[in-house]
Amino acid sequence: MARAKTVYECENCGAQAPKWSGQCADCGAWNTLVESRPVASGPGRVAPGGRARAQYAGASGVFDLSDVKGREAARVSTGLSELDRVLGGGLVAGSAVLIGGDPGIGKSTLLLQACARLANDRGVLYVTGEESLEQVRLRAERLAVGDASLRLAAETCVERILATAEAEKPAVLIVDSIQTIFSEAVQSAPGAVGQLRESAAQLVRFAKQTGTAVFLVGHVTKEGVIAGPRVLEHMVDTVLYFENDAGSRYRVIRAVKNRFGAVNELGVFAMDDAGLKEVRNPSAIFLSGHETGVSGSAVMVAREGSRPLLVEVQALVDASHMNNPRRVAVGLDQNRLSMLLAVMHRHGGIAMADQDVFINVVGGLKVEETAADLPLLMAALSSFRDRPLPAEMVVFGEIGLSGEVRPVYNGEERLNEAAKHGFRRAIVPKANAPRRAPAGMEVVPVRRLSDAINAVLRD
Numbered sequence: 001m002a003r004a005k006t007v008y009e010c011e012n013c014g015a016q017a018p019k020w021s022g023q024c025a026d027c028g029a030w031n032t033l034v035e036s037r038p039v040a041s042g043p044g045r046v047a048p049g050g051r052a053r054a055q056y057a058g059a060s061g062v063f064d065l066s067d068v069k070g071r072e073a074a075r076v077s078t079g080l081s082e083l084d085r086v087l088g089g090g091l092v093a094g095s096a097v098l099i100g101g102d103p104g105i106g107k108s109t110l111l112l113q114a115c116a117r118l119a120n121d122r123g124v125l126y127v128t129g130e131e132s133l134e135q136v137r138l139r140a141e142r143l144a145v146g147d148a149s150l151r152l153a154a155e156t157c158v159e160r161i162l163a164t165a166e167a168e169k170p171a172v173l174i175v176d177s178i179q180t181i182f183s184e185a186v187q188s189a190p191g192a193v194g195q196l197r198e199s200a201a202q203l204v205r206f207a208k209q210t211g212t213a214v215f216l217v218g219h220v221t222k223e224g225v226i227a228g229p230r231v232l233e234h235m236v237d238t239v240l241y242f243e244n245d246a247g248s249r250y251r252v253i254r255a256v257k258n259r260f261g262a263v264n265e266l267g268v269f270a271m272d273d274a275g276l277k278e279v280r281n282p283s284a285i286f287l288s289g290h291e292t293g294v295s296g297s298a299v300m301v302a303r304e305g306s307r308p309l310l311v312e313v314q315a316l317v318d319a320s321h322m323n324n325p326r327r328v329a330v331g332l333d334q335n336r337l338s339m340l341l342a343v344m345h346r347h348g349g350i351a352m353a354d355q356d357v358f359i360n361v362v363g364g365l366k367v368e369e370t371a372a373d374l375p376l377l378m379a380a381l382s383s384f385r386d387r388p389l390p391a392e393m394v395v396f397g398e399i400g401l402s403g404e405v406r407p408v409y410n411g412e413e414r415l416n417e418a419a420k421h422g423f424r425r426a427i428v429p430k431a432n433a434p435r436r437a438p439a440g441m442e443v444v445p446v447r448r449l450s451d452a453i454n455a456v457l458r459d
Contacts, residue, residue, distance in 0.1 A: 008033040009193040014231040036186070036194040073260055076171075076213075079117025082269060082278045083110065085307070086240060086253050088261015091118075091172070094211045095260060096204045098178075098233065099253075100218040100226040101242025106251055107217050109143065109275050110242075111174050112136070116145035118172050125170035129156040129180030143275040156190065158183045158199040162206050170212060175203060177217035178232075196232055204235050233257060248364050250285055251276065255305070264368075265305030283310035283421060286363040293391055296383030299423070300375035300396045301414035302367050308410070308417040310394070312362040313372065315379035320356045331361030332372060340399055344377055347403025348449050352384060370398035371408040374427070377449070378456055389456060393425040394418040397432070403449045407431035415441065427452055 008017045010033055015026035023030050075090030084090045087097070101107050108131075115124045128136055133152050140146045151168060155161050158181050165173055175181060181199040182190040189195070200216065207214040216236065218226040226233060226241075233239050239257040244250060251269040255261065268279040279285060287299065287310055296315045301308050313332075320326065329337045337359055345351045357380060361367055374397035382389050396414060398406040408414075411432030418426060419438035426443050433445035446452045 007036055009036045011193050012230070014193060014197065034188075034192055036188050036192060075260075076118070076122070078114040080110075080114055080276075080278060082267035083114060083253070085305075086255045086261075086265045086267040087238065088255075088258050088265070091213050092237075092260050093171070093213055094207050095238060096207045096214045096216065096236040097238040097240065098216045098218050098226065098236040099240040099242070100220045102220060102244075105242045105244055106269070106271055106276055107242060108176055109139065109271075110253075110269070111176065111215055111217070112139060113143055113145065113275055115150055115172065115174060116140070116143070116148035119148045119150045122171040123151070123169060124172045124174070125151045125153065125165055125168050126174045126176070127153045127155055127161050127164075128176050129154070130177060142273075156180050156182060158202050162202060165206065165212065166210075169210075172213045172215070173203075173207075174215040175217065177219060178203075179219045197235075200232055200235050243366065244364060250279070250363065252365065262305045266307055266309070282307075283417075286311045286361075286365055293388030295386045295388050296379055298375040298379035298382065298389055299394045299418075300367075300372055301394055301418050302365070302371065302396075303369060303408075303410055303414065308414050309365075310418065310421055310423075311365060311367060313367075313375045313379045314360045314362060315376070315383045316358040317352060317355050317380055317383040320354055322356075325352075325354060326356045326358070328357070329359040331364070331366050332359055332376065333368070336373070337376065339401075340373055340377055341380070343399055343401060343403060343449065344380070348377075348381075348453050350381060350384065350453070352380070355384065369408070370406075371396040371414075373397060373399040374405060374429075374449075374452060378427070378452065381453065381456065385457070387457070390425060392423045393427065394423045395427045395452075397427075397429040397446070397452075399449060405429045405446050405448060405452060415443065427455055 008020045010024040010027060012029040012032045013027040015024055017033060020033050024032055073092045075092055077084055077090050099107055115126055118124050133154050136152055153164055178196060178200060179191045182195050183198045186194045186198050203214055220226055237259040241254050241256055243252045243254060249271045251271055253267045255263055255265045257263060268282040269276040270279055298313050300311055300313055302311045327334060327338050341352055341357060359376060375395040378389060378395050396408060398408055400406050407429040411428060412434045415426055415438055419441045424441055426441060428443060428445060430445040430447045433443055437443040444455050446455060
């Protein structure tokens, strides 16, 4: 009998090597190669990434694009409108969704609440690999969904999970979590690269062949990304991340990949004793609501997926007692903060080289778009001069290295959202100025950073 060949796989990128080394030759990560055995392929078996694609891609052969009849994917509501928003409008039959987040952030709670609503009119199978059935029952009672017609199973072998699913024929299958699942065909411990890839491949194949919607819960690393090879995220249709600020009861779920909807879509929940509650007006939690004007505070209109959000950017500028003043940004890119302060000095005539600058986005939200450039600098200017910005004013716009204020997308929609919340003045890029301003709002278009500074300081 031939001895099984041993290979080493990278936990970061999934690349294989014939022998162990300290650094992966493909991605350059250190100490990520782990021992694994290749999966044997037989007549009735398809190795992951091989012929499996042809099995659930539909029909084989080559077709003209015009001959392919497209149809809109039917969607099913999960009963949670915020989760439906992140999924792109609802759950799609045959889709595979991977959801990750820090321990205790609410992944299992969210799925159990959604399953309880889905189980009212369709079959749902909840497979737990980390908890006992009694623990799941106790959580269901705490969430007031203990009487839901939900089917439960405590299993970690993917082959037995699929056999149970074929017998139960559920419309929705939840596997919590993928790191605890193993395949009998792979000779490695659960959570290893080979196990993750093989188990996920079988579950995704089952979803495509049977039309079952599959949810996979994934652990995250200390860097905040889903543990295991990145190929795991490529295999599924949708990848969702849970985010929250330390000590905050609010939870933000973000779509970083979605084949059936927009990416960077945002859903907001609040955690309490009865589980996760939907936040219908997220802008309210991202605004401090100061009774009087305070320096160092600016309100911007951020765009997350298809939703405009009013977000408060706070700044604290104080004299530094160190040779190298500190630059700290929470919720924004710290390198971009340093660049914008240099632009402020060169093209705005305001130097903060001897000042400590601290920037924070209220509510723990992470803003990645460049529309935060102008409000960031206006908040820093307000704190530096100790002059509160005018009340009921919003700001957005991108800053270029030559000091120009560049437009951002969906500018008119941002202004309409600000007008709905009672804001009466807006400083926006010239190219984003609408032909007709929203009722009751004064729009101040600016071309350069110096124009924005003058518009703020003259008040």
